[in-house]
Amino acid sequence: QSALTQPASVSGSPGQSITISCTGTSSDVGSSNLVSWYQQYPGKAPKLMIYEVTKRPSGVSNRFSGSKSGNTASLTISGLQAEDEADYYCCSYTGFSTFIFGGGTKLTVL
Amino acid sequence: EVQLLESGGGLVQPGGSLRLSCAASGFTFSSFGMSWVRQAPGKGLEWVSIISGNSGSTDFADSVKGRFAISRDNSKNTLYLEMNSLRAEDTAVYFCAKEGGFCSGGSCSGFVAFDIWGQGTMVTVSS
Numbered sequence: 001q002s003a004l005t006q007p008a009s010v011s012g013s014p015g016q017s018i019t020i021s022c023t024g025t026s027s028d029v030g031s032s033n034l035v036s037w038y039q040q041y042p043g044k045a046p047k048l049m050i051y052e053v054t055k056r057p058s059g060v061s062n063r064f065s066g067s068k069s070g071n072t073a074s075l076t077i078s079g080l081q082a083e084d085e086a087d088y089y090c091c092s093y094t095g096f097s098t099f100i101f102g103g104g105t106k107l108t109v110l
Numbered sequence: 111e112v113q114l115l116e117s118g119g120g121l122v123q124p125g126g127s128l129r130l131s132c133a134a135s136g137f138t139f140s141s142f143g144m145s146w147v148r149q150a151p152g153k154g155l156e157w158v159s160i161i162s163g164n165s166g167s168t169d170f171a172d173s174v175k176g177r178f179a180i181s182r183d184n185s186k187n188t189l190y191l192e193m194n195s196l197r198a199e200d201t202a203v204y205f206c207a208k209e210g211g212f213c214s215g216g217s218c219s220g221f222v223a224f225d226i227w228g229q230g231t232m233v234t235v236s237s
Contacts, residue, residue: 101157
């Protein structure tokens, strides 16, 4: 099964909003609300930012939000800050006790 | 403090074997499923394997099915990944990750995501 499709890179200026898309199929993203998003700095472990499409774990800034329409999930970061510059990965449960990640998106804060 | 600490990585020849460990602390280990996720150098994340809290169910990515085995020892709060018939394409940082959720007042609730990650251990398959 191929990775979920994410843009390789996105960029934005401080204070702006950006959205990262994550496109799958009716067998993964489109089949449930079990999509999560992870932030990863170079050389570090990933950090959970969004789960079940829209939910934020305790401690994650409310500048991060998630949504889904059909086979595409999205992560929106509002009020962009320099510290948001990182790689972002989406992940979907496939319904057979397996998971699939997106290819990752490098966010650059200009 | 909730923590996961991987160990066991290293350099191994193609066709060889390696066993990774992941020591957990700060949470009720037996109440949560655990996964292994890997990341090849300069590449994205790839889910590898999952095991339920009571070891009753396991699953694997197609890329490792039949070569890797996952297990856990809840008495030692430790997760394992036994890797056999290793190939160059298995070269990656291997992370262990906890199923999302928390325990409170003796009951636990979970969600489908990975909420705690270890720092990773590097596996290099090369002659």
